[in-house]
Structure formats: C-alpha cells, structure tokens
Amino acid sequence: MHPKIHSEHRPISNSRFSPCAENIPSGVNVAWPMKSLKPTTGWLWLALIPSSESWLIADFGKSQRPLKKGLKTTSRTAERPGQTLNIDLCFVPQTHEIASKLPAVSGSSGRLIIEPIQDQEAAPNYPGQVFEDEKLSYTQAMTEFVQASEKVTISERADMSSTTTQKRELRRQDAQLRSQRRKVRQQRALEDSAWKTQRAERKQQQSTFASRSNPERDQLEDRWKACRQQRKQTQKKREIENQLWRQKREHLIQQWSQLPLTVWIAILVITDNCTRQCLGLPLFVAGAKVTSEMIVQALKELLPPELCFLITDRGTHFRAKVFDKLARSFEFVHVLIARRRPQSNGIAERFIRTLKEWLMDEQWGDEHQLRACLQQFVAFYNDRPHQGLPVAGLSPNEFAKRVNLYNFNQNYSVYHHPD
Helix, strand or coil: CCCCCECCCCCCCCCCECHHHHCCCCCCCCCCCCCCCCCCCCCCCEEEEECCCCEEEEECCCCCCCCCCCCCCCCCCCCCCCCEEEEEEEEEECCECCCCCCCCEECCCCCCEECCCCCCCCCCCCHHHHHHCCCCCHHHHHHHHHHHHHHHHHHHHHCCCCHHHHHHHHHHHHHHHHHHHHHHHHHHHHHHHHHHHHHHHHHHHHHCHHHCCHHHHHHHHHHHHHHHHHHHHHHHHHHHHHHHHHHHHHHHHHHHHHCCCCCEEEEEEEEECCCCCEEECCEECCHHHCCHHHHHHHHHCCCCCCCCEEEECCCCCCCCHHHHHHHHHHCCEEEECCCCCHHHHHHHHHHHHHHHHHHCCCCECCHHHHHHHHHHHHHHHHHCCCCCCCCCCCCHHHHHHHHHHHHHHHHHHHHHCCC
8 A cells, every 4th residue: 555545444524534525536445334335335445645734535446336438449450561452432523613512422322322512601590590589578489480480481492493402303203204104004004904805705706796696796896896986095095195295204304404414423442451552543434333343344453462351341333243253363352341330441431531622622624634633642642641650750652661671671581580
C-alpha cells in the first residue's frame, strides 16, 4: 500500500473526515463493515488519504457498476505491397462544372441510387417556425401553423417544374398506363378464348348440316353472322384502343426526352491495402450498365502478380461467376465484406471521398477530359503525404519504396546469414 494511504476501521461520522466523503472516487481497498449492505456485498472498502486540513475518503471498491463500453473494433493492413487490394465502383457525371458538388451515387444493387444534393445556402423554412414567436398565444400560434402548413402543401404541388418531381410524376403515369394495358390484355385473352370456342362449335355444326332441317340451318347461320359481326366490332374497338395507347406512350416518351438527362460514367477504384497507392482508375462509359466482364477485363491488366487477397463489397458486379474464374486464374482469395458493414472496405470508400473532393474543383466536358483529370489525380495522390500510413508524412510511393527496401534487406540478411 502507498505510504501516504492509511487503512483504518473508522466510522464515517468521525470529525476528522472531510465533508466530501459523499462523493467517493474509486481507488485502494480499506476494510469497513456495514450492516445495511447485502451479505453478498461484503465489506465496504475505503481509503483514508491525509491532507493538510482533513482526511479525504475515497472508495476503491466495486460498489459501483462498471460503465458500459462500446464495441471496440480492430483493423489490420497488409504487410507488404501488392498483397491485398481494395476495389470499389465510383460514379460521376459525364460533364461537370467547376465547384459544383458531386452527388453520392451507389450502384451495388445493379441500378444507380443518387442522393439528392441539398442547397446549403437556402435558409430553412418550415411551418413550425411560428412557435418561435413568444408573443403569440397558443391559439394564435396553432392557427398560423395550420395556415403555414397549407401554404407548404400548395407550394409543393406547384413545384412541378423541378426535374425530380417531373420524373416522379412521369414514372407514376407510366406505371398506371402499364397497369391499364395489362388489364386490357387479360380481358382480350378471355375474349379470344371465347371466340375460339365459338369457332370450334361452328365447325361441329357444319359437319351436321346435312341431317338438319332448313329452318335449323337458317337459325344457325343467323346466329353465326351475329357472332362474326360482334367480332368485327370488337376488332375495330381494339384498333382504336391501341391507337390511343400508342399516343399516350409517345406523349410520355416525348416528355422524358425534354427533361435534362444526366449521363453517368463508372470509375473502378483500385488501391493497395499496405501502401495506399492507387494502382489505376479504369473508366467505363457504360456507366450504370457496366458489366462484371468489363470490370474483370480491366483488373487483368492492373492486378499485381503477388496478389493474395482482393477486398470488395457485395455489389452485383463483384458477385458474378467471372470473378470466381478471375480468382482461380490469378490464385487470390476474393474477400466479400460483411453485409451493412461498408467500413470493412473503408480504404476504398475513403479514397472515393478524396477523389470526389478533388474532382469538385475540376471541369470536364466528355470522357476524354475526365480520363485526363483522373491521370492527374493518380499522380497527385500517390506523391502527397498520407495520414493513414504508419509513418506520418510519407507519400504512398515513398512508403512503398521503404517497405520494399526493408523486405529486401530482411531477405538478404536471411540468405547470407542463415541461422
């Protein structure tokens, strides 16, 4: 026990004890029995720490519950360059103006999910702001709140000029038109089936015409003529319905063509897990329609021969059978991260964020200018200091050189000075 800490069996009501005994921090054990405690609790351990004026009491026991701690994760990186790679897909527009923010785009599900860009300069405006005025009574505030809510509803309906709202409305109309067309086709299929049944009955009746009397023949002929006349009218009605449906479809297509269309380009991000080097940024003009075959073909030209692990997310592009063939051909392990854990591929995710922040200040008008920008970024990124490396202040290229030199010296010493 520390020489300045004395353990004694002293009552808490002793006058030499400081009034701060109620707030007892954790510390060393000093025994003191208390009858009010449960039998399983045992002794209350106190520490008497002398000070210049009075004794300070500190509880160093386990009478208090331990604080709950969150999940502590552990991460490790590759031990040598080229051992592990992190890859991911990034989507950017085909054209871009300087200082305009690039939206977050996800293509893991096979279709692009674009996060809308919010206007940072616009002041917030919502009906609940009327409650900030303390001069208004509750009844007056509620009345103004109802009026403000109605104004917001009207403004939302009038805001049909925005591209997002127009696209949503066109999709709704297209879905409604498809649903109506589906019901019409089902009804027509039933009508066609009934018409085939009538034609089959007509053939059977014709085979028995010789044994029938003339009045029966005339009656059957009149009935068949009425059925044929009704069928002709149905065919004409169908032609009119088809024409109206085509007109509606053409009108929707025309409205879609008038909307501003954003063409997306896919970029494959390839980063080294050990050195954080960017090994390349292959560009795919197909954008959202990029296939796994395209990605595999680009990887074949950039994968290092010493590759052991390739880390990707569970997107549809990375779970195709061609990836399994690529893994067997290059003899590496394809590592799919856990579901809903994008931080497991955090090196590639953080690289995409850095790439988009850099591209925000660049301008390009087509894929050729974008490819030139990406080449400049690779040179800039690999030669700048990286804060995620074990040695602070080193660039990915410099860190790779030092790691390779260290591994060479280790192998040289083992080869020339064996144990």
